[in-house]
Amino acid sequence: QTVFIPREVDPTEGRVAASPDTVKRLAALGFDVIVEAGAGTASRIPDEEFAKAGASIGKAADAGKADVVLKVRRPTDAELKGYKKGAAVLATMDLYGNDAAVAAMAKAGITAFAMEFMPRITRAQVMDVLSSQANLAGYQAVIDAAAEYDRALPMMMTAAGTVPAAKTFIMGVGVAGLQAIATARRLGAVVTATDVRPAVKEQVQSLGAKFLAVEDEEFKAAETAGGYAKEMSKEYQAKQAALTADHIAKQDIVITTALIPGRPAPKLVSAAMVASMKPGSVIVDLAVERGGNVEGAVAGKVVTTANGVKIVGHLNVPGRIAASASLLYAKNLFAFLETMIDKASKSLAINRDDELVKATMLTDAGRVVHPNFAKAAE
Numbered sequence: 436q437t438v439f440i441p442r443e444v445d446p447t448e449g450r451v452a453a454s455p456d457t458v459k460r461l462a463a464l465g466f467d468v469i470v471e472a473g474a475g476t477a478s479r480i481p482d483e484e485f486a487k488a489g490a491s492i493g494k495a496a497d498a499g500k501a502d503v504v505l506k507v508r509r510p511t512d513a514e515l516k517g518y519k520k521g522a523a524v525l526a527t528m529d530l531y532g533n534d535a536a537v538a539a540m541a542k543a544g545i546t547a548f549a550m551e552f553m554p555r556i557t558r559a560q561v562m563d564v565l566s567s568q569a570n571l572a573g574y575q576a577v578i579d580a581a582a583e584y585d586r587a588l589p590m591m592m593t594a595a596g597t598v599p600a601a602k603t604f605i606m607g608v609g610v611a612g613l614q615a616i617a618t619a620r621r622l623g624a625v626v627t628a629t630d631v632r633p634a635v636k637e638q639v640q641s642l643g644a645k646f647l648a649v650e651d652e653e654f655k656a657a658e659t660a661g662g663y664a665k666e667m668s669k670e671y672q673a674k675q676a677a678l679t680a681d682h683i684a685k686q687d688i689v690i691t692t693a694l695i696p697g698r699p700a701p702k703l704v705s706a707a708m709v710a711s712m713k714p715g716s717v718i719v720d721l722a723v724e725r726g727g728n729v730e731g732a733v734a735g736k737v738v739t740t741a742n743g744v745k746i747v748g749h750l751n752v753p754g755r756i757a758a759s760a761s762l763l764y765a766k767n768l769f770a771f772l773e774t775m776i777d778k779a780s781k782s783l784a785i786n787r788d789d790e791l792v793k794a795t796m797l798t799d800a801g802r803v804v805h806p807n808f809a810k811a812a813e
């Protein structure tokens with residue numbers, strides 16, 4: 436059977452869904468692997484490296500030969516037309532509000548898997564694309580902030596005087612926020628952080644940062660069974676804003692990462708808070724694609740406010756560190772695909788009762804099968 440890895444059609448997407456390592460593993464499992472020419476260029480993987488690992492270098496039309504397609508982004512309508520019926524397609528599908536895309540995948544007859552729905556259980560940690568990419572996004576957010584900040588981050592005591600350490604505040608401490616804390620600390624910033632989930636407090640402190648939050652009764656119950664945050668009440672949000680307003684005014688760098696599953700990102704930094712910051716301060720809004728945590732953040736832009744504060748709203752932040760992001764993403768996809776391969780017959784054998792398959796399979800045999808989308812498709 437054949438596995439195809441295309442060059443992503445979105446020109447802003449530098450990642451690729453395979454690495455020389457995963458190509459080698461797929462070949463060892465008995466698959467023919469075709470990588471589209473140039474697929475790895477933006478991730479610093481030349482075609483020759485894929486070829487050395489056992490792939491043949493092909494063209495976009497080779498998608499039609501594939502039993503499995505490994506992708507970063509959801510296939511476009513044009514790509515769907517090129518796939519074989521019954522082909523398994525693994526990608527990050529980004530579906531909420533995109534019911535038409537789900538229907539199109541069903542109509543194309545592919546078995547589509549949304550990697551972002553992978554359950555966050557121990558067995559699936561190696562397949563967790565949200566974590567692998569958020570971790571790098573958290574790192575990159577600090578690098579982007581440092582690049583926009585016209586001063587040094589660490590305290591430097593020199594013969595010519597002392598440069599103060601940058602005060603850095605991380606709002607939202609999931610996977611991205613934890614890496615942002617660690618990265619900012621490594622660069623010598625003085626770091627504080629906030630979240631609504633109590634479990635985070637110890638994690639923040641263990642990374643050498645100070646935790647700041649409204650720790651009332653609602654806070655104690657803010658974590659769902661799945662480990663995510665609930666949407667907080669208006670009263671809580673007001674208390675949180677009152678607590679963080681003075682703090683934000685004193686910060687040099689603020690990085691926001693707060694998300695609530697299935698909801699718009701919570702607004703945490705108001706225009707008044709932005710206006711209270713010193714000129715040259717930097718805010719990075721990692722939630723900008725989901726509506727943003729910061730008032731005035733613009734998706735895909737770096738905005739400078741009237742008082743000289745830069746608000747960074749880069750899209751696809753993992754894609755800004757594509758070479759590292761691709762290696763981890765490729766490994767996530769391979770690990771999941773491997774569980775669906777029958778090693779004896781060297782072919783795809785999807786167990787539709789497996790919990791990982793049930794959680795991620797969107798469409799199958801012309802139908803929308805995922806419980807979150809099947810209703811909308813009826």
Ligand code: NAD
Nearest residue numbers: 555556566607608609610630631632662664692693694701
């Ligand atoms: P996320 O991207 O959904 O949200 C980012 C952070 O924003 C979260 O920490 C959330 O609590 C916070 N947040 C939401 N609303 C907020 C508000 N109003 N104010 C401040 N902060 C707010 O989170 P994530 O990175 O996907 O991680 C969610 C949880 O899943 C974490 O506990 C993480 O450790 C856990 N996790 C577990 C596994 C696993 O067991 N395999 C893997 C990855 C993550």
